[in-house]
Amino acid sequence: MTYAGPGSQSTVVSDDQARTRMFDVVVVGAGPAGSAAALEVARAGYSVALIERGPFPGSKNVYGGVVYGRVLDELIPNWWEQMPVQRWVTRRCTMVMTPAQALTVDFRTQDWGRPPYNGATAHRADLDSWLAEQAVAAGAVLVPSTVVTGLLRSSAGAVVGVRTDRPDGDLTAGVVIACDGVNSFLAKEAGLFPPGGDSHLTLGVKQTLRLSREVIDERFGVTGTDGVDFEILGCTRGIPGGGFLYTNLDSVSIGVVLGLESLSTAKTRPEELIADLKRHPAIAPLIRGGVEIEYSAHLIPEGGYRSMPRLTGDGILVAGDAAAMCLAAGIWLEGVNFALGAGMYAGRAAADALRAGDTSRRGLAGYTALLEKSFVLADHRKLRDFPGLVLSDRMQHNYPGLACDLVQGLFQVDNPRPKPGLGRLLRRSAKANGVRLRDLARDAWTGMRAMR
Template sequence: MTYAGPDSRSTVVGESTRTFDVVVVGAGPAGSAAALEVARVGHSVALVERGPFPGSKNVYGGVVYGRILDELVPRWWERMPVQRWVTRRSTMVMTPTQALTLDFRTQDWGKPPYNGATAHRADLDSWLAELAVEAGAVLIPSTVATGLLRDTSGAVVGVRTDRPDGDLTAGVVIACDGVNSFLAKEAGMYPVGGESAHLTLGVKQTLALPRQTIEERFGVTGRDGVDIEILGCTRGIPGGGFLYTNLDSVSIGVVLGLEGVRDGGTRPEELVADLKRHPAIAPLIKGGEQIEYSAHLIPEGGYHAMPELVGDGMLVAGDAAAMCLAAGIWLEGVNFALGAGMYAGRAAAAALAAGDVSRRGLSGYRKLLEDSFVLADHRRLRQLPGLVLSDRVQRNYPGFVCDLVQGLFQVDNPLPKPGLRKLLLRSAKDNGVRLRELARDAWTGMRGLR
């Protein structure tokens, strides 16, 4: 499929059909990054957002990592709406009465160029979309892309919308319409069936606390912040928990395998309540007043769950392409969305310049992803999501680890201290851990980290 060039394109709002070089659906991080890159090189681009403004329909429970922003928005830390810079990162393993925490902090992360930050999605998404608009993108809010437009060959040439002023045609459509992307599914880019096995449900409460209280309880000062990821807080349902600090609030919640929620007989809010009552967590959030409660789906299937990324006249990026990395100590999404969106924008612009927006003409997108962290990390860590969500890791290993460490630190004089081998065997037996499986899982984890 060839493209006639920008002179044949109109961007007059109000025509029954409006035509752009590129239409990006979804003004989240991936969509805004894609629109920004397209607009920067002078192509016309529409950024379609179903909410009244970018970020209005989003909730968020994590950290924005900044290295990809170095390339997309130089000196981004001077402009991005940040809550706190994460200078302390903790991984906690717990049982109902125990908690073991690996805690790391560094002041290197509290100064430019920074490593990660907590941010409200409404602020972050609006900021990114504003950058795209400043570069020349046309933001079309309160608009739902209801389907794809195709030419006689079947190639995608735009999107239908629910607006009375018509549909949008384009040389390239970039689908950034989030998890369960309807556009990617309509294009046949997702395999049929099995979607729920690759989805998790994130449930989050945001609790207001005075800024001084947060800094005293979490041991930080100024704009420094803390991110805690938790294993063993979901009653054996595949998933985990999180707790992180904003400027004058904390966000706490759980992420649960969708099929586990369906089969587990436990409501997600019960698990959040369990986490809030846990003796390792309750003192940190005491007195917090709930100001937000939200839930959303997350694509955590990893590399094996990704759809086709390139079609005739169409690219898929961000959550729509299942680009959320959930691999144990790495729980990242926004940075992958930003990277994928940026590369999608570049690939679309290159295809337009070459006059070929067919699958072949857009194939540079896949190459850009493979040469970057976006697909390189997903491919290297492709076995870890399944390991992290396995029954052994979720049900057996938290108690095994906590019992083992408790045995090491417990003093039972006048009895002599037990040897490590004895403690290992006893903890394994008490928690149903088979050492052969433990060794195999450790090997799988180490291979993913190599």
């Protein structure tokens, strides 16, 4: 993120300053969205500044996770030959658990272990630097170690640049693309976010544990650069959220994602939940002997489609986490690919508006049109009800136990008693876990309707 704070104020500049702009486009934040936007603008032949608060892109990122790179097909041909990855995910496990049980849907395919691949584990410090290098090679000007402190506006109110903490001052531009991360102060300052709290935010907390490559291969059943991604429900003591475990080349990362409002009222610290997860009988054998080499936390905008701000204003576009474009919909947990897609389309829309000589909100409307035709808004709109369903009380408190008890009942042999029927087992498990069958049916219908 590259921003000042909620107290920042817009500065009005003269019309002459606005017309004699230093850059055609200023992109704030050199994460995936920002670098993709800068790359598109530079390739279109326009001048673009890519501003980064840290000394280099990725320097302040402790995130590492699964990145789905197919969106890069449009940006960087044969990207898989260049992108810095840890492992290619060829095994995906979705797990629900109680303190003593675990039920896992375990899928693997070698189709994901060859080009064009599907997902990969990667360190953001490496990924962000590589993406910014692509933008710079195309002609973007990287401006590191710079904090944006507010917006510049024309006398008519349009955004015409940004204020910075640099000694040489402000940067004027025809379009500002805000990619300044969760809780974007630029989008708020531009009036694009509706009033409201942070109910859509979650806190991701992660430990990275060093294990040898050979141990990881043996325990997770992979070889070479194949990797594994576990997504887990039922490991947060009822706090809305979930857990994860994935393999890097010579380390594994384990952690939890927790609803911020519920976490603030719970008398539980995130590290206690990670300790619970690490002790669980389904997880402990996989990470035994791992040495902690990193502990980190970051905010995630998980509200989806219903929590997005307006994406365009006069002279400004918003992309990536700044626009709440992380998809957290149960079995789909994606963010970087949506940031890359949104940044790419923001860069294209900015170039089109500059070409047409109209950088007003109307002139920049092509951005929304591009997003609606692509997976970025199409997937978010289709799955708009999923975040509420996944973070609901029943999903968090009741359904993990119901699922585990149901499967345990199916496989348990109680001779000389005959096997109970599935309907009886379902009713018994539902009652034991406080689930009414009509609520189960209603939630199932919500999920199926969202996926049609």
